[in-house]
Amino acid sequence: MTVGTQMQQAIAGIQSAAATMKTFALETEDKEAKNEFLQISHQLDNSLEVLNGRQKYIQEQEPQYK
Numbered sequence: 001m002t003v004g005t006q007m008q009q010a011i012a013g014i015q016s017a018a019a020t021m022k023t024f025a026l027e028t029e030d031k032e033a034k035n036e037f038l039q040i041s042h043q044l045d046n047s048l049e050v051l052n053g054r055q056k057y058i059q060e061q062e063p064q065y066k
Contacts, residue, residue: 018041018045
């Protein structure tokens with residue numbers, strides 16, 4: 001498995017986790033839990049930005065990983 005493939009899988013996993021947290025936030029009536037789920041989803045979104053930037057860098061440096 002290439003670094004590019006591994007990065008794509010990591011990004012997909014984090015996207016899925018962020019979507020799950022957002023769903024939990026929408027479905028709960030507990031305000032504290034809702035805030036916690038939203039906070040986690042925002043942290044995951046921030047991680048996604050970092051990983052997407054890293055993936056772009058990898059693709060620019062190593063075209064075979066596209």
